[in-house]
Every structure is written in structure tokens, then in C-alpha cells.
Amino acid sequence: MIETIDTSLIDWSRAQFALTAMYHWLFVPLTLGLGVIQAVMETIYYKTGNEFWKRTARFWMKLFGINFAIGVATGLILEFEFGTNWSNYSWFVGDIFGAPLAIEGILAFFMEATFIAVMFFGWNKVSKGFHLASTWLTIIGATLSAYWILVANAWMQYPAGMAFNPDTVRNEMVDFWAVALSPVAINKFFHTVLSGWVLGSVFVLGVSSWYLLKKREVEFSLASIKTGAIFGLIASALIVWTGDGSAYQVAQKQPMKLAAMEGLYEGGNGIGLSGIGLLNPGKATYNDQADPFLFNIQIPGMLSFLAERDMNAYVPGIRNLIEGGYPTSGGTAALSANEKIARGKKAIKALSDYKTAVKAKDTEAAKLHRAALDENFDYFGYGYIRDVSELIPNVALTFYSFRVMVILGAYFILLFILALWFEHKDKIKDMRRLQRVCLWSIPLGYIAGQAGWIVAEVGRQPWAIQDILPAGAAISKLDTSSVQITFFLFLILFTLLLIAEIGIMLKAIKKGPEEITEN
Numbered sequence: 200m201i202e203t204i205d206t207s208l209i210d211w212s213r214a215q216f217a218l219t220a221m222y223h224w225l226f227v228p229l230t231l232g233l234g235v236i237q238a239v240m241e242t243i244y245y246k247t248g249n250e251f252w253k254r255t256a257r258f259w260m261k262l263f264g265i266n267f268a269i270g271v272a273t274g275l276i277l278e279f280e281f282g283t284n285w286s287n288y289s290w291f292v293g294d295i296f297g298a299p300l301a302i303e304g305i306l307a308f309f310m311e312a313t314f315i316a317v318m319f320f321g322w323n324k325v326s327k328g329f330h331l332a333s334t335w336l337t338i339i340g341a342t343l344s345a346y347w348i349l350v351a352n353a354w355m356q357y358p359a360g361m362a363f364n365p366d367t368v369r370n371e372m373v374d375f376w377a378v379a380l381s382p383v384a385i386n387k388f389f390h391t392v393l394s395g396w397v398l399g400s401v402f403v404l405g406v407s408s409w410y411l412l413k414k415r416e417v418e419f420s421l422a423s424i425k426t427g428a429i430f431g432l433i434a435s436a437l438i439v440w441t442g443d444g445s446a447y448q449v450a451q452k453q454p455m456k457l458a459a460m461e462g463l464y465e466g467g468n469g470i471g472l473s474g475i476g477l478l479n480p481g482k483a484t485y486n487d488q489a490d491p492f493l494f495n496i497q498i499p500g501m502l503s504f505l506a507e508r509d510m511n512a513y514v515p516g517i518r519n520l521i522e523g524g525y526p527t528s529g530g531t532a533a534l535s536a537n538e539k540i541a542r543g544k545k546a547i548k549a550l551s552d553y554k555t556a557v558k559a560k561d562t563e564a565a566k567l568h569r570a571a572l573d574e575n576f577d578y579f580g581y582g583y584i585r586d587v588s589e590l591i592p593n594v595a596l597t598f599y600s601f602r603v604m605v606i607l608g609a610y611f612i613l614l615f616i617l618a619l620w621f622e623h624k625d626k627i628k629d630m631r632r633l634q635r636v637c638l639w640s641i642p643l644g645y646i647a648g649q650a651g652w653i654v655a656e657v658g659r660q661p662w663a664i665q666d667i668l669p670a671g672a673a674i675s676k677l678d679t680s681s682v683q684i685t686f687f688l689f690l691i692l693f694t695l696l697l698i699a700e701i702g703i704m705l706k707a708i709k710k711g712p713e714e715i716t717e718n
Contacts, residue, residue: 211682212284212674217656218686219277221649222693226270226700228648231345231392232399233263234338236430238331245331255419257322258712259403260334262704264319267341269700273693284682288663288673295361295372296351299379303347310340345395346388353384355664356655357452363576365553365569370667383448387655390441393434394648397611400431401637401644404618406708408637411628419712424637425622432615438608443505449658450506450514453665455590456658458517459597461502464491466516466525471497472505478595485517485591517594521587534578536587543582546575580662583672592660600653607647614640 237259244252278300281289289296317325317333325333360377361370372378404427407420449457458464461473464485476495483489500510507514515533519525523535534542553568584590618637621627627634659665663673 206671208677208679208682209671209674211679211686212677213670215284215682215686215689216277216280218689218693219273219280220652220656222689222697223270223273223277224648224652225645225697226266226273227345228395228398228645229266229402230263230270230341231395232397232434233259233266233402234341234399235396236399236403236427237263238334238338239430240426241331241334245327251418251422253322254712255422258419259423260318261707262406264315265700265703265707267315269696272696276689284675284677285663285673286675288668290369291668291673292358292361292370292664295354295358295370295378298372298375299347299350299354303344307340307343307347311337311344314340342392345392349388349391350379350381350384352655353381353387354378355662356387356659357381357383357448358664358667363572363579365550365572366557368550368554383452386441386444386448390438390445391651393438393441394651396434397431397438397608398644398648400427400434400615401611401640403427404431404614404637405639405641408634409708410711411634412631412638416711417628421622421628424618424627428615428618428622431611432619435608435612435615442605442608446505447508453659454515455517455520456592456597456654457506458515458520459592459594459658460601460654462491462495462594462598463502463514463516464518466514466519468503468513469500469511470502470506470514471499472501473598474498476598478598480595484588485521517591521590536581536584536590539578539581540584540587542575542578543580543584545582546572546579547582549575577666580664580667580669580672583669584661589661589669592658597654597658600650600657604647604650604654607643607650610643611640611647 237256240252240256240259243249244256281296314333314336317330318337321330321333358370359381360372360374362373363369364371378384403423407423407427410416410420446457449460458466461470462476462478463470464482473492474496476497477493479490479493481489482491503512503514504510506512513526515525519533521536523533523538525533527533549568549571553565553572556562556565556568614637617633618627621630621633661669661671663670
């Protein structure tokens, strides 16, 4: 099947999905972060009765609403692409992948839709307590939406709770809770949501600093900066913890991704973590003699510790993962990529032979072929790999994206601490340089989030589902030109939506909280 597919179709299908996902992720994290911040502000209003906090909460709620509406539009397109561009994927694992998406639509999105109208239009129409409950339930609904979508994504990284049915040629869910509560899903959820909280905090700091630069809304800005910085600092501290969990999960479930994140070609015991490094562009293949780095400053033993909780543990590099033979935790030697490909082809052939035997009503032969399929199914996806080099993701993109994410995360921690310190000292309103830094940090929050998703998704290539289905076998059989056309149509549409959102946001910010009228 895969031999007849134009490789440019694979590339364009990937590009279109990446385009949609990256635009969608411009809107989602701000929804998650800003929603909680404005809910906290309304809670303060509920407890104190101070109208100042009501006005403050309503301003941030307005910006939340603008962002939320456009985020929904891009998210719907993203889900439809699984059917249009990735129909083989949808057929192969739709019984599993569709479940969390259905729950997201029925439960979480319904919850948002029910209470969001009260949140926006219920001021002075319902009691303060009911309005506050509606606000929190809207934000909880948005967060639950993120949870179920991230469960689906995590399952692609670590397929669990499933069994392959050779009669339907589909994977079927056998343990819902193994899918919903997998360690990868739980960690991905917290890490991703926390990144949204950090962005929301950076956004609040930046917009509030703009008011201080314009010498407007000083009391509002100082209160918002204090709230945002406290919230951002708490989120940043937690994200360090979930980041450690992510590194451990990647090491256990996706060692090739970890190797790409670190530019690690040759593994060993006591491997250091690359702190500051520059990759060698002359490194052409995994087995050439070129040094992977032009320079590399490492933290000794730290990668081994992050991967195995042991500073002297063995961590495989890209060459080791391709050539195999290194010791595994089970005490056996790891299979080489070629051995996995051979076993994958055995699984594919066994499936074909099984279908033939069933059709011929040859029960004994069907049993033998089913046993061969079960024995080799863990490597089923490798049977579609034509060259071992396909198993190596884009090392440079993964390596540098990971460092951009980590460096910006550390920068945000410092920014929140400085903002809190100078706000506490009552000096931030006069520090124009720090105000400008906060303002121009807003785009950095988006860059950090995009970099994290690049690591997650580029790092697991070529797999649509880790080890089970490569992207080349997951796509729909379409004309490449049709994917190209829709790619550019989406590019134009999403860009116009982004420009519209920025324009509406800027207009609302320029009006300021004083311009919000009562309902």
C-alpha cells in the first residue's frame, strides 16, 4: 500500500496538519491561562465585594472571550482533518482515538457552552455566587476539553489499553482507564495546561505594563501584575516538576525522541545533559565519523538521571537505537532497527495470511498465522519503514526547539520574580525598562509553547502512532494538489483570523477596563 503513495503527499499532509495545529495552539493556551486568572479575580470580588475587582475581572474576561471564540474555529478544523487527510489512521484506531474526542465534545465542550453565556451576560442578572460558579465551570470545562484532547495525543505517543482485531483490521479499546489515565497522558495534561497558565500570566504582565507605559489605569495594572506574577510563578514552579516527568516518560517510551532532543548519537553510562551546545551541520548520517557538536557544555550524568533516576544509568543514542545490541532493562539485548523492520513485515504478512485462511475456512492455518501476528504485532508499524534513516526525526529542529522552550521557561521565572519584587517595593510603576521587557515578553510566551509542541510532535516522527503506524501508512489517498490548495487556503484563513483577533484585542485594550459597560 505505502509503495504507491507519493511521498510529497505525506509531506504536504503533515504540513497541513502542522499548520492547523500551530495556529490552533496560538489561541488555546491563552484561553487556559487567562481564564483562570480572571476567575481568581472574580473570586476576590466575590469575597471582598470591591467593585474594583469586578471591573478588573470583566476586562480580562472580555479578552478571554475574543480569544476563546477564534480558538474554537481552528480546533474544529483540526479534528475534521483526521477524517479528510488521515483516513487510514482514523480507520485503524478510530475506536480508541475517537473515544476521548467524543467525551471532549459531549461533556467538556457542552459544559463550556452551557455556562459561558452566564459568565459573559449574567452580570447583574444572576446572583454573585451563581455567576462565580458559572465562571469557574466554564474554565473547568475548557480545561477538561484540553484533558481529553491531550489523552488522545498521549495515546499516539504511548498506545495503551488496546488490542488488535485481525478480523476487522482495527485496533479496539480493551481498557478505557489505561487510555484515560496513562502516565504519559497525565503528565502531558499537567505540563501543557501549566504552559498555558504561564502564557496567560505573561500576557497579563505585558498588557498591564503597556498601561503603565501610557500612564493609564495604574491601580488596575499594579493589581493585575501582582496577580499574574504570583500565578505565573506558581505555574512555573510546577512546570519544572512536570518537565522532569516528561523527560522520564520520553526516555521510557520514546528513546529516539530523547536522543534527538539531546543530539545524542552515541549512548553509554553516565551520560551528561547538554547545557549549551551547537550541533555540527556536517553530521550527515547516524553512523558517520563526524562529531555531532561543534561545541557542547554538559552537566555530567544528568541525562542518565533524568532518564533512569540513576546518574550512572545507560542511555542509548541514535546509533545504538538503530543498530541495537545494547542492554535493556529486561536484561536482553535491544533489537536493531532492521530486526524490527523484519518482524514488522512478518506481522503484516501474517495478517494477510490470516485473512486468506479465514476466507478459506482453514481454522488451523488461521490459528498459526494469528499466533505469528500476535508475536510480532509490537513491531507492526516497522513493516512500512523502507529505510532505517526514516526512524530518525529531525535532530536539529528537535534539539534547538527543546532548548528554546527550556531557556524561555527559566526566563519567565526570572521575569515573574522581578515583577513581584518591584511591585512589592512599589517601584514597578516607575521602571519603564522592566515594563517594556514585560510587554515584549508576550510573543516569547507563544514561542515557548510552539517550541514544546515541535519537540513533542517532530520528535516522534515518523510515527503517527508510536511503533504501530507510521505517517506514511496513515494518510488518505488524495491528490497532492488538493492538499496543497487547502494548505494555502487554510494559511490565508488562519492568518486572517489571527489578524482579526489581534485587531479586536488591541481595540479592547486601548479602550481599557473603564470602557466596559454594565449589562
